[in-house]
Amino acid sequence: VKSQLALAAMGMFTAGCATPRQVAQLRYSGDPPAAGEAFRASPPDLPPVTEVVDPAPSESTLPNGMHLVLFERHGFPSIAAQLVIDRGSLDVDDAGGAQVAQMLYLYGRGGSAKAFEGLEATTRTIRYGYGASGSAEFCWATSFSSEAAALVSLLARSTFGAQLDDTEYGLREGEWTATAAAHAVSPDATERLLLFGEHPYGYVWPGRTKISADDARSLHDRLYQPTHATLVVVGDVTPTQIEQTVAVAFGAWAPGVPVPQKPEPPPVLTGPGVSIIRRVGLTQVRGIVFARGPVASTSDAVPFRLLGTLLGGGISSRLFEVLRQENGDTYDPRATVGRERTASWMAVDASYDAGKAIDGVRTVLETIRDVRAGKITEAEVSVARATMLANWRSRLATAAGAAALYADALSTGAGLDSVRTFSERLANVGRDDVIRVAARYLTDEATRVVLIGDDRRLDASALGMGQPTVLPPPR
Amino acid sequence: MGSRVLVAALLAVVCLEVPANAQLVDPFALPTERIVLPNGLKVLLAPDPRARLASVVVSYAAGTADDPDGLRGLAHLTEHLVANRTTHVHDALRELVTAGVSDMNAATTIDRTTYFETLPPEHLPTALWIESDRMGFASGALSDARVDAERPVVANEMRDRTRDTSLAAVGPILVRELFPPGHPYMMSLDDGDDLDHIDARDVRAFLLTWYQPSNATLAIAGAFDRDATLALVNRLFAPLPSTASPARPVLPDEPALGAWVRIHASAVDDHIRFAWRTPPLGTRDDAALDIVAAILTGPGGRLARRLTAQHLVKSVTARQVSMLRDSVFVIEATLTAGADVDQVIRETQAAVEQITLTATGQETERAQEFYRRRILEMMEPSSGRAQLLVDAEMSGEPAGAGFAWGLRLRETIGAAEVAMAAATHLIPRRRVVAVVYADRRAPVRGVLVHRESVTP
Numbered sequence: 005v006k007s008q009l010a011l012a013a014m015g016m017f018t019a020g021c022a023t024p025r026q027v028a029q030l031r032y033s034g035d036p037p038a039a040g041e042a043f044r045a046s047p048p049d050l051p052p053v054t055e056v057v058d059p060a061p062s063e064s065t066l067p068n069g070m071h072l073v074l075f076e077r078h079g080f081p082s083i084a085a086q087l088v089i090d091r092g093s094l095d096v097d098d099a100g101g102a103q104v105a106q107m108l109y110l111y112g113r114g115g116s117a118k119a120f121e122g123l124e125a126t127t128r129t130i131r132y133g134y135g136a137s138g139s140a141e142f143c144w145a146t147s148f149s150s151e152a153a154a155l156v157s158l159l160a161r162s163t164f165g166a167q168l169d170d171t172e173y174g175l176r177e178g179e180w181t182a183t184a185a186a187h188a189v190s191p192d193a194t195e196r197l198l199l200f201g202e203h204p205y206g207y208v209w210p211g212r213t214k215i216s217a218d219d220a221r222s223l224h225d226r227l228y229q230p231t232h233a234t235l236v237v238v239g240d241v242t243p244t245q246i247e248q249t250v251a252v253a254f255g256a257w258a259p260g261v262p263v264p265q266k267p268e269p270p271p272v273l274t275g276p277g278v279s280i281i282r283r284v285g286l287t288q289v290r291g292i293v294f295a296r297g298p299v300a301s302t303s304d305a306v307p308f309r310l311l312g313t314l315l316g317g318g319i320s321s322r323l324f325e326v327l328r329q330e331n332g333d334t335y336d337p338r339a340t341v342g343r344e345r346t347a348s349w350m351a352v353d354a355s356y357d358a359g360k361a362i363d364g365v366r367t368v369l370e371t372i373r374d375v376r377a378g379k380i381t382e383a384e385v386s387v388a389r390a391t392m393l394a395n396w397r398s399r400l401a402t403a404a405g406a407a408a409l410y411a412d413a414l415s416t417g418a419g420l421d422s423v424r425t426f427s428e429r430l431a432n433v434g435r436d437d438v439i440r441v442a443a444r445y446l447t448d449e450a451t452r453v454v455l456i457g458d459d460r461r462l463d464a465s466a467l468g469m470g471q472p473t474v475l476p477p478p479r
Numbered sequence: 480m481g482s483r484v485l486v487a488a489l490l491a492v493v494c495l496e497v498p499a500n501a502q503l504v505d506p507f508a509l510p511t512e513r514i515v516l517p518n519g520l521k522v523l524l525a526p527d528p529r530a531r532l533a534s535v536v537v538s539y540a541a542g543t544a545d546d547p548d549g550l551r552g553l554a555h556l557t558e559h560l561v562a563n564r565t566t567h568v569h570d571a572l573r574e575l576v577t578a579g580v581s582d583m584n585a586a587t588t589i590d591r592t593t594y595f596e597t598l599p600p601e602h603l604p605t606a607l608w609i610e611s612d613r614m615g616f617a618s619g620a621l622s623d624a625r626v627d628a629e630r631p632v633v634a635n636e637m638r639d640r641t642r643d644t645s646l647a648a649v650g651p652i653l654v655r656e657l658f659p660p661g662h663p664y665m666m667s668l669d670d671g672d673d674l675d676h677i678d679a680r681d682v683r684a685f686l687l688t689w690y691q692p693s694n695a696t697l698a699i700a701g702a703f704d705r706d707a708t709l710a711l712v713n714r715l716f717a718p719l720p721s722t723a724s725p726a727r728p729v730l731p732d733e734p735a736l737g738a739w740v741r742i743h744a745s746a747v748d749d750h751i752r753f754a755w756r757t758p759p760l761g762t763r764d765d766a767a768l769d770i771v772a773a774i775l776t777g778p779g780g781r782l783a784r785r786l787t788a789q790h791l792v793k794s795v796t797a798r799q800v801s802m803l804r805d806s807v808f809v810i811e812a813t814l815t816a817g818a819d820v821d822q823v824i825r826e827t828q829a830a831v832e833q834i835t836l837t838a839t840g841q842e843t844e845r846a847q848e849f850y851r852r853r854i855l856e857m858m859e860p861s862s863g864r865a866q867l868l869v870d871a872e873m874s875g876e877p878a879g880a881g882f883a884w885g886l887r888l889r890e891t892i893g894a895a896e897v898a899m900a901a902a903t904h905l906i907p908r909r910r911v912v913a914v915v916y917a918d919r920r921a922p923v924r925g926v927l928v929h930r931e932s933v934t935p
Contacts, residue, residue: 026728027546027728028727030547037615039567040567047574048604051601051602053602079529079530079531125779130852179815240504287642288638319576320576332628334632335633335635336639357634390577394576397532397581397599398582
C-alpha cells in the first residue's frame, strides 16, 4: 500500500510538470556545409615526441632511518608529497579483521578533536588525504610550494605524531561498523574477496572484528616506523629547503623494531566461476571479469598492463570497439590492473542493459580467448602502447600525479626508476609478449565473473562457467 | 594508419630531462589572450613554455536545457555522434589516441557541450584539425543508421549515470520545486525515453542551430608556440561560415516557493538536502554565494564544525551550483547512524540564518584562501587552465583579464556583502528541503512519499 501511495504521489507531481519547457526552436532548414578545403581531408603529420622526464632525484636518509626523495620541478609553484609506509596488512597477518583499515580510520582525524582542529586549520591551503592498500599505507598532501613547511608538518602530525585518545576512539569506533558495511557491498570489495579470499589482500576496507583502542595504538606503532617510511616530494622546492624542513618535522620519530616485509604471494585462486551480487531494482547489470596477474616487480608486469589497455584501456581498445561501437551493449567498458607488492590482477568492468549482460560478458570472455590465441594485430598493440604512454605523460605532468606514480612504484616494489624508464620499457614490449601473458594469466581456469544486479533476470549458467553463487543482498 | 602509429611509438623514446633551475613563477600572472575571429569564434590562448603538454577545449553554449520537449537527450546524443565522426575525420578517437591524447572526452551539461583533449605539444595540430571538423562539418557524416547505433550507448550511459545511481530521484524532485513550470532546467528520470524519437534530422537541426562558431569558445593552454598555433587556428577555423544562434525565450521571474519533500531510498544512511534558486553564473552574488558555501562547510566551516562536533553527520557540503540562467545553492548532509534528522535540520537552519546576519572578515579571508588553492590546483595541468579560460568566458569575464579574474572578484567581496548575499537569496520561505530516509525496501534511486508546501 505504501509503495502504491508513493507511486500515486510521484504521478501527481509528474502530471504537475506538464507545462512545455520554454526553449528556442531548432532550425530544421538550412544548407548543410559542403566539404571543406582539400587540406582538411588528411590528418596533420605526427612528428616524434620528445618525452620529458624528471632528473634523478635527490635522496637522503634521516638519522632515524626515514628516507627522503625529492624530484625538483620549478615550472609551477606547487608541491606534492606522499609519505609511503611500505608495510601493510600483508606483513602483520591482518586477514579477515581489516584491523589496519580500522586503525587508519581511527587515526584519520589526527587521533583527537584537538588534533583534528589543527589539521583543519591547515587544510585551507593544503589538500590532504590518506589510504591503504594491502601492502602499504599512504598519506599525501599538495599545496603551493610556499606552504612546503606547513605541508611537511601536516604529514608528520597526522602520521607518526598522531595520538589516538579515548574520546576520539569512543566517537569513531561506532562509525566503523556502518562504514565497513557500506564498503562490504561495493563491487571493489567483492572483487577483492573473490580474488584473495581470506588473505589480507581480500580485506582492504571491510572487516569482521572491531579493534580495541589499545590494539589500534599497538598496530599504529608497529607499522608507523621511520625505517618503514619514505617521503616522496615533487615540486618547486630545493633539497636544502626540504631536508631542513623534514628534519624538523620528522626528526623526533623514534625507530622501533622493524616489521619484516613478507614476500609470499597469496594462494592460488579458488572459489566459484560466477558470482552474482543480488541488487533488485537496478535497470542495468554490472559485469566484471577478473583474473590474477604477475607481481609488479617482474618482467611480465608491463606486458600485462599493456594487455589490459589493449582489451579495455579506454577509447580504441578492443572491447570499446566491440561492446560499444559495434554492439551498443555498454557505454564505458574498462580494463584496469590493480597492484599489490606480491600480486596483481586485471578487472574488465562494464555496465550493461540487463538483457544484454550475459552476452556482453560472454563477448569479454571470447575476446580474452581470441587474444590468447594470437588474434591481435600490431596496430592494436601500438594503439594500446600510445594510450599507456599518454596516461604516463598526463600523470607526470602535475606534481601530485607524479608523486602518486612514484609512491605506487615504491609500495609495489617496482622501484622509483621504473617510472623514469617506463617509456623505454614499454617500447620494448611487442605483440608476442602480450599474447604470452594473456595465455599465462588469463586462462579459463583462472578467470572469474561477478555480476551485480537482479539475479532473477540473469541466466548466468549460459556463460558455461558452472552454476553461479548468489551472494546475499546488501546489509 | 598502423605504420603511422608504430613510427610515432618508436620515436617516442627520445627523452629530455627538464633542468631543475629554481625560478619564481606567479601562475596568476601567466599571459592570456582573447581573439575573436570574423565568424564570431572566441579564441583564448595561454601559452606557457614551462608546461609539458598542450590542451584544447571547445565549448558550445548549448546543452540539455536546449533539448526540445519530446526530444530530451538530443544534445547528449549529438555530442556522441559528433565526437567520433565528421565529414573529413572518419575515426576521431583513433586519430587522437595515435597522437598520444590524454584527458580526452566530451561532456554535455545543462548549458554547454564541451569537447576537450590534451596532447604532446608536437601533436597539437591533430586536436585542432578534429575540432574544426566537429565545428564545421559534423552534419555531413550523419545518418539514421549512425543515430540508431549510438542511441543505445547514450541510453546506457544515462541509465548508468542517473537512474541506477543512489538517490538519483532527489535531483529531479528538487528541480521541480525550485523552477517554475516551463523552465528549461526542468528534468525527469524518464528523459532517456525520448531517445527513441530522435532521428538524424533532429541532430542535424541541433547542429545547425547551436554548433556555430559564433556560439563557441576555443581555448588552448600549455606548451605551444603562440604565433604558429594562431596561424593554424586561422587556417582551420576562420573559413567556417557562421549563423547567429537564436535567442532563447525570456524566462518569467517567478521566485521558488518553499517545500518539504520526504523520500525513501535504499541507502546506507539518512540524507538531507536543502536547496535555493540563486542568481546565475557571472553575477557578483553568484561569487559571494561561493564564499558563503566555503564559510559553511569549507575547512573549519561553521556548519561543518557544528554538526561534526555533535557527531550528527558523516559529511556535509554546501556549494553554489553555478549555471547560465539560474543557479542553485545546495547543502547536503549524510547523517551518522542514529542521528536525529530533526536536529540536523534545526542546526543547519540556524547556521544559515546566522550567516545572513553576520560573516566575519576572518571567515571570508579563509574562504578566499581556500578558493585560491582550488584555482591553483586547477591551473597546474594545461587541461585545467584551458577549462578555466572557457569558464571565465562563459561567466562574462572582461576580455584579457587572465586567470586571476575569478579570484580577484572574490577578493573584493567583503564580509558584509557575503552576509547580504545570504540574506537576499537563502530565504527560509523559498527553501526546498528533501529528507531522504534509508529504507531497504525502497528503490536505490529513491521515491517520493510526501510533499508539503511551505506557507509564507
